[in-house]
Amino acid sequence: QLIEGFYSSTCPNAEQIVSSVVREAVSSDRNIAAVLLRLHFHDCFVQGCDGSILIDGSTAEKHAFGHQGVGGFEIIERAKTRLETVCQGVVSCADIMAMAARDAIAVSNGPVYAVSTGRRDGRVSNISFASDMPEVGESIQSFKDKFRQKGLSEKDLVVLNAAHTIGTTACFFMTERLYNFRGSGSADPTINPTFLPELKAKCPQNGDVNVRLPIDRGSENKFDSQVLKNIRDGFAVLQSDASLYTDEETKRVIDSYFGFLSTIIGPFFERDFVESMVKMGNIGVKTGSEGEIRRVCGAFN
Ligand code: HEM
């Protein structure tokens, strides 16, 4: 139901406005690209891609534990404010996030693609509705189930997790993996032994959990398939990423991008990523007369 260029007559500059807001934000802080990409994912996984995550208030969804560390709200609001001055009440906050994620990928040297629009903003945002968010320490089976519930395959699971090719994580998400993996009292055995001391040095036990480290070692600002190589070689930073190589099915997906013929006949990571992003951007969308077009992204009308 979404279409490319939904705003081409009602707000012809919509995409350009979002893109310039994203570019400005990224030029003052590179990591904003990753933040915006993650924001769209977190929006889509709870109540669909409907802006539910943007609502302010103490009982709102954004405060759910599953959304820990999510940000970029002020960038979306800035784009919304500019859009309201040129086309009042036309562009949804849900679409702004989808466009911003697309632009964030592009500015990180990732694939450029047309984003479909026409999403409307939801009227529900509740702190207790975020249980669909996958959390870093869950099992691979649980990740498969949670993606499957959203209509996403094992391949989508792998390819979308490769969004971790850009961005950072707080040590907060590393503690269990480094010091008490699944209750073992020691580190995740899949961590390459040459990498473990490096990770432990960055995130010492009982150290500051707010310290951040790149998720894609050596390539955190570039949108590429390095993250999949890192996962294969034991250089995954997040436990959830590492778990993708502990399962036959998801392992096969990762390996498929490095096969002998993959550079010639595919599969091609960037093309597959776009395909999966488009699927993710369609989760539970509200269209037509459903929902509303918010005046500000942080509040219902
Ligand atoms: C099993 C699924 C996933 C899990 C468990 C997971 C977990 C995490 C965690 C723990 C972080 C660190 C957050 C922080 O410290 O602020 C993170 C960051 C990130 N995630 Fe995921 N993630 C998953 C899937 C995805 C997907 C599908 C996308 C997008 C398509 C995505 C995009 C990102 C990005 C771009 C960052 C970096 C954010 C930043 O630099 O602030 N993730 N993820």
Ligand SMILES: [Ca+2]
């Ligand atoms: Ca949502």
Ligand SMILES: [Ca+2]
């Ligand atoms: Ca990278």
